[in-house]
Amino acid sequence: MRTNRGRRRTPPPCVPRPLPATPGPPRADGTRRACSRPCAASTREAPPSPSPTAGPTIRRRSRRHSCVRPSQRACPTRRTESASVAAAYRRAARERPNLTVIGGARVRRIDIEDGRAVGVSYVEDGLRWSAEAERAVVLCGGPVATPHLLMRSGIGPPQHLRDRGVPVERARPGIGRGLRDPLAVRLTAHADGAAPPFADGGPVPDASAFVRARSASPAPDLQLAFEQQGAPECDGGGTPFAVRCTLLAPQSRGRVRLRPDTGPPDGPVKPPVLDPQALTAPADGAALIEGLRRARRVLRRPPFTRRGPVEVHPGPARTTDDELRAHIRLHAERAGLPSGTCRMGPSGDEGAVVDDALRVHGFAGRLRVADASMLPATVRLTGPLPLLLLAERAAALVQR
Numbered sequence: 001m002r003t004n005r006g007r008r009r010t011p012p013p014c015v016p017r018p019l020p021a022t023p024g025p026p027r028a029d030g031t032r033r034a035c036s037r038p039c040a041a042s043t044r045e046a047p048p049s050p051s052p053t054a055g056p057t058i059r060r061r062s063r064r065h066s067c068v069r070p071s072q073r074a075c076p077t078r079r080t081e082s083a084s085v086a087a088a089y090r091r092a093a094r095e096r097p098n099l100t101v102i103g104g105a106r107v108r109r110i111d112i113e114d115g116r117a118v119g120v121s122y123v124e125d126g127l128r129w130s131a132e133a134e135r136a137v138v139l140c141g142g143p144v145a146t147p148h149l150l151m152r153s154g155i156g157p158p159q160h161l162r163d164r165g166v167p168v169e170r171a172r173p174g175i176g177r178g179l180r181d182p183l184a185v186r187l188t189a190h191a192d193g194a195a196p197p198f199a200d201g202g203p204v205p206d207a208s209a210f211v212r213a214r215s216a217s218p219a220p221d222l223q224l225a226f227e228q229q230g231a232p233e234c235d236g237g238g239t240p241f242a243v244r245c246t247l248l249a250p251q252s253r254g255r256v257r258l259r260p261d262t263g264p265p266d267g268p269v270k271p272p273v274l275d276p277q278a279l280t281a282p283a284d285g286a287a288l289i290e291g292l293r294r295a296r297r298v299l300r301r302p303p304f305t306r307r308g309p310v311e312v313h314p315g316p317a318r319t320t321d322d323e324l325r326a327h328i329r330l331h332a333e334r335a336g337l338p339s340g341t342c343r344m345g346p347s348g349d350e351g352a353v354v355d356d357a358l359r360v361h362g363f364a365g366r367l368r369v370a371d372a373s374m375l376p377a378t379v380r381l382t383g384p385l386p387l388l389l390l391a392e393r394a395a396a397l398v399q400r
Contacts, residue, residue, distance in 0.1 A: 085384055106269055110137060110153040110367065112169050117360075117367035123269075136366050136398060140391075143373040147176040147256045147341045148272040155360070164258045170362050174351035178343055179254035180378055181276045182336030184246040185288055185328050186227075187295045188313040191239050191304070210248075210380075211294060213287040219380055221249040222291045224298065240312075243298065245291030246335045248380040251281035256341050279329060288332070289324045337386060339375040357397050370394035 093099055102124060111119040111130060119132040139146045150156055154169030156176060161168050210220035223246040228239075254276035262270055279285050292314070299309050314327040345352025347361045354360050354374050360367040372379075372387060379386045 085388065107141075107149055108152070108266070108269055110149065110155070112153065115170070115363070117363050133366070136368055138368045138370050138394065138398065140371045141373075142371050143179060143338045143341045144256055144272060144274060146369055146371055146373045148258070150175050150342070150360075151258050151272075152262070152269070160257065164260065164262045166258070166262065172353055172361065174343065174345075174349075174353050176256040176341055177253070177351065178340040179256060179274075179276060179338060180250055180340040181252075181254055181278065181334055181338045182247055182250055182378075183278055183284070183288065183332045184244055184335035185292065185332045186242045186244050186313070187292055187299075187311065188240065188242045189299060189309045189311045191241065191309045211291075213247075213290040213294075214283065217249065219249075221247065221380065222287060222294075223248055224291065224295055241309075243295035244335075245288055245295060247284055247287055247291070248336060249378040250278075250284050252277050252279060252284050253281075253340070254278070276334070278332065285325050285328060286321075288328050289321055292324055292328075337372055337379050337381070339372040339379065342369050342373040344374050344376045358394055368394070368398070 094101075102122075105122045105124045108121045108123060108128070110117050111121055117133065117137045119130055120137060121128065121130050123129075139149060141149055147156070150172075151161060151164075152166065154161060154167050155172055157173045158168045158171040160176075208223055208225040211222050211224065212220050213222040223244075225244040225246065227242045227244055254274070257273045257275065259270050259273055296311065298304070299311065313331075314324065318324055318327060342353040342360075343351065344354050344356060344358075347355065352361065354369050357365070358368045358370055358374060359365045360369060370391060372390070375386075375390075
């Protein structure tokens, strides 16, 4: 059963509470002062990747938009609580009266009337509902779920939508194209003794180095990260560790498409087809090969040589480009920040989806995209920091 748009729930009564002050460093007399300096969010806890079948979190309409700044929360310390994205944003805003978060809801489509996005339709507890947008619909599903939702709503490559039986509301050929998906491959080894080679003045675990694998690259395009990680081949003895080679700026481009049996927008929500087309650009394989060789050179330098590291995987016998390329194709994994499936660009660009204010072209500012899918260029940084900066910018744009 479908209800009228804008169904409201009476939120539980809540009273905003002042954020507690966190004890700061001790004074000379033994007392402590409150810490008022905001802390940056830690990268240890990244936002979970959305399911390809799940849309963005539903936030019902409110009378006034509200965003949360890191300075509006308590400053956590090691003695009380680890800093995280949840502590910086969600926990500080969950008691606001103008915010309602519906868990377990699945977005079906964007409601479009007279060429304008007016809300979203979703399923909750097996029932279909609609939520009306007073100002704008903001999509935050990620580089897979966001283009999937747009195409299910009739916004995307027109011929592809017709082939899948979806009525075309707005032709945007760039939606779902240009997926940049960073890859990583590990060189595993083991060292003599019970302690890893990171001890005794060596590199600390999770330390990283950013290097240029391609001389023509304007910025480092490869990350070498040291990890204390074991492998099944290391059972013979020694302490296992690994050097993780991550390709930060892949040249291969993938795409997100609807399934052939997608059916009409009012039908069941089915997951999209994700085709990353990894390593289709020869330069990507060459960069990862160079990364493995640089990792080997690192292991031949002090303090690693003092611990006698022995390479386990891919193994010292594999030295040619063909052997290393075959190893990469078998063992490469997704890493970093996927992006590019709804990229930013001018309205005259056929492949562009949003403008510089994150507004989808052709919807008069009523539809925005605020996730990594709109990034027009590769972000050569891992962790949630780029997404936090993007979210802060999106909140400021919506408030205008």
